[in-house]
Amino acid sequence: MEATDAKDDNKRKRDINSTGSISEVEKSPLAEITPDAKSTKLRQTKKAKQIDQDPIIYKDNAKELSEMRSQIKDLKSTVSNLTSKTDRLSKKTEEQLKEATQFDENRIRNMLKSMIDDMKVDVMASLGKQIEVLEGQLFEKQTENDSMRSKIHTLETKLSNQADENERLARQVERYDAERRKAENDLEQYSRSNNIIVGGLTEKPNTTEHGLPFETAPDTAKVVVDSFNHLLALDLSPEEIDIAHRLKRGKVGEKDIIIKFTSRLTKNEIMSKRKMLRNAGVFLRDDLTPLNNQVFMSVKKKMPDEVKSVWWQNGGIFYRDRMDRKVRVTWEDYDHWLDLPWPTSQRNY
Numbered sequence: 001m002e003a004t005d006a007k008d009d010n011k012r013k014r015d016i017n018s019t020g021s022i023s024e025v026e027k028s029p030l031a032e033i034t035p036d037a038k039s040t041k042l043r044q045t046k047k048a049k050q051i052d053q054d055p056i057i058y059k060d061n062a063k064e065l066s067e068m069r070s071q072i073k074d075l076k077s078t079v080s081n082l083t084s085k086t087d088r089l090s091k092k093t094e095e096q097l098k099e100a101t102q103f104d105e106n107r108i109r110n111m112l113k114s115m116i117d118d119m120k121v122d123v124m125a126s127l128g129k130q131i132e133v134l135e136g137q138l139f140e141k142q143t144e145n146d147s148m149r150s151k152i153h154t155l156e157t158k159l160s161n162q163a164d165e166n167e168r169l170a171r172q173v174e175r176y177d178a179e180r181r182k183a184e185n186d187l188e189q190y191s192r193s194n195n196i197i198v199g200g201l202t203e204k205p206n207t208t209e210h211g212l213p214f215e216t217a218p219d220t221a222k223v224v225v226d227s228f229n230h231l232l233a234l235d236l237s238p239e240e241i242d243i244a245h246r247l248k249r250g251k252v253g254e255k256d257i258i259i260k261f262t263s264r265l266t267k268n269e270i271m272s273k274r275k276m277l278r279n280a281g282v283f284l285r286d287d288l289t290p291l292n293n294q295v296f297m298s299v300k301k302k303m304p305d306e307v308k309s310v311w312w313q314n315g316g317i318f319y320r321d322r323m324d325r326k327v328r329v330t331w332e333d334y335d336h337w338l339d340l341p342w343p344t345s346q347r348n349y
Contacts, residue, residue: 188289195287198257220244231280286312298337
């Protein structure tokens with residue numbers, strides 16, 4: 001009996017060794033997945049006691065435990081395979097998605113590029129046509145501008161020539177006008193060649209018109225003849241005087257007399273003796289045209305520091321300067337003397 005018990009004990013130890021020790025159970029994969037290690041250890045202690053009490057039950061349990069370990073191992077392997085497959089699938093799916101995304105981006109980029117290229121072609125074609133039209137219009141305008149520029153240049157040349165011609169004509173007209181005015185002035189002065197203006201002869205008394213002293217032309221001529229014959233010891237007859245009358249300007253009763261002689265010789269003879277008449281208070285001067293008289297008075301009054309004396313002789317104005325030089329005033333000098341300012345103390349004659 002004891003031998004049988006010893007044999008059973010040895011067999012139970014072998015079974016236990018075949019299934020592993022308690023420490024091995026704790027370190028088994030089942031222990032790793034058991035949520036409560038303490039309760040597991042209690043169950044193992046309880047099972048160890050049961051094994052001591054019931055070897056048959058233990059064998060069954062050990063078998064079940066071995067099957068469970070095998071199943072757990074298979075599950076772990078399956079889970080690991082599934083995890084590996086899932087990772088590979090996920091990675092592949094990600095790569096495929098990435099490829100698909102990249103493919104879509106490339107396709108979209110290509111589509112956009114194709115659309116843009118088509119638009120560029122259309123725009124460039126349209127712009128090319130418009131540019132061609134504009135270039136044609138620009139060329140036409142340029143041609144028109146060149147033609148207009150040529151015409152303008154021609155017109156400017158003609159205008160410049162016309163301006164020069166106008167200026168030449170203006171100078172010519174001015175010269176002709178000056179010559180005309182000179183001719184008119186000379187002609188008018190020539191018509192006054194036989195005239196003398198006498199100042200200082202009083203009017204005849206007892207001759208009135210409307211209660212004022214008044215002389216007729218014959219009376220004035222008689223006054224002149226009588227005065228000249230008396231003062232100059234001449235034998236002048238009234239027939240040598242064409243006309244004589246008082247001027248409108250002047251002091252009443254002493255207005256100047258203008259005399260027109262029938263002979264210039266008689267007039268020159270009287271003028272040659274004007275110094276004798278001046279000593280008697282009678283003054284003679286030539287009958288000048290308004291223009292000649294204005295120039296004469298300008299020479300006499302406007303430059304007293306340079307002009308010593310002024311006189312009219314042989315149809316021209318002469319003056320003697322402070323250097324005692326005799327100078328004739330020519331027609332070209334008229335404007336110069338007329339443009340000079342009048343002295344403030346002298347009136348404009």
